[in-house]
Amino acid sequence: MNIEDFDFDLPEELIAQTPLLDRTASRLLVMDRASRTIEHRHFKDILDYLNAGDCLVLNNTKVLPARLYGIKEDTGAKVEMLLLTQKQDDAWEVLVKPAKKVKVGTKISFGQGKLMATCTDVLEHGGRLVRFSYEGIFLEVLTELGEMPLPPYIKEQLEDQDRYQTVYAKEEGSAAAPTAGLHFTNALLEQAQQQGIEIAFVTLHVGLGTFRPVSVTDPEKHDMHSEFYLVTAEEAAKIQAVKNRGNRVFAVGTTSTRTLETIARDHEGKIVEASGWTDIFIYPPYQFKAIDGLITNFHLPKSTLVMLVSALSDRDFIMEAYHAAITEKYRFFSFGDAMFIK
Incomplete structure (x- = not known):
């Protein structure tokens, strides 16, 4: 396997x-793996492909307003900070810009x-x-001062900050949105339940490591960052x-997929109550233990995400689908269109 196998030309x-x-x-x-056919539909049609008794698994993580702009206390120089992972209490792993100006002991004011x-x-x-210091409740201070951390390929300002959250976002902690879920509305989820489709929730706090480019020729040597996940007893049983x-x-998004496959891997194929940190890296060939299909952007x-979807189908069929999407001028990435692999 070579990283070039997962490359394609995408018009900006x-x-x-x-x-x-x-x-x-x-x-x-819509990719049908059995017939190797491709259909072009709209997301509101997704329920046409689900049966009563099937299950949609959604990641209910909520994106933090994790981008902060401050100044160095000693020099007044401007600093941009992006929160990645809470380590303990008020200690966080972050990215800063310009990084070379921030050394051990540097104090930054926001x-x-x-x-x-x-x-x-x-x-x-x-x-x-x-380590942060503040008065009051950290999330309230962060909500007041922080901005939504949109991906770097999005140049436009987001007028409605909630549009980068799923309608079911609940558990705060993500540095990025689980974007496959952005296509769902409360009305569509209610319609699914009325059709007898189960709705289950897992939590995986998305870190930017998920989107980090693979810089090695052999993907097997790529080092995945760990992300925190949690599945309650009630949702696991469902x-x-x-x-x-x-x-x-059906997993909604690669984050739901990685959560379920981590648990199934560690518990003999069963979905049970579990929490912890996962660095699972799914690429071809891979035998899926938890999911039967995937809704994704x-x-x-x-990217590691293209490799994951290639493992669920096969690289040639995925590349065929991507080329079809480009020919048909689908919208790509976080605010783009969706793919259903069934």
Whole structure:
């Protein structure tokens, strides 16, 4: 396997810069693995492909307003900070820009001192470990001072910050949205339940490591960052019951997929209550143990996410689907259109 096997040419104009007004109006490319056929639909048609008793598994993580702009206390120099992972209490792993200006002991002020950060360590990958100090409740201070951390390929300002959250976002902690879920509305989820489709939730706090480019020729040598996941006993039992009776489990997004496959790998194919950190890297060939299909967006060339979807189908069919999407001018990436692999 070579990283070049997962490359493709994407015209820049197909990178969606703004979300559609109607979440369900996104286009939907449907891949049928059995017949190796491709259909072009709209996301509101997704329920046509699900049966009563099937299960949609959604990641209910909520994106933090994790981008902060502050100044160095000693020099007044401007600093941009992106929160990645909470380590313990008020200690966070972050990215800073310009990084070379932030050394151990550097103090950074946000909102005229409402929030202070002290650098306590310089990490191998170039990030920093900082400890925050503030008065009150951290999430309230962060909501007041922080901005939504949109991916770097999105150049437009987001007018409605909630448009980068799923309608079911609940558990705060992500540095990025689980974007496959952005296509769902409350009405569509209610319609699914009325059709007898189970809705289950897992939590995986998305880190930017998920989107980090693979810089090695051999993907097997790529080092995945760990992300925190949690599945409650109630939700695990719901998903396992679907599997037990022979119905299908469809993951909404690669993050839900990685959560379920981590648990199934560690528990002899069963979905059970579990939490922890996962660095699972799914690439061809891979035997899926938890899911029967996937709803996902279109991903970056040479990314770990393209490798994951290739493992669920096969690389040639995935590349055929991507080329069809480009020919049909689908919108790509976070605010783009969707793919259903069934």
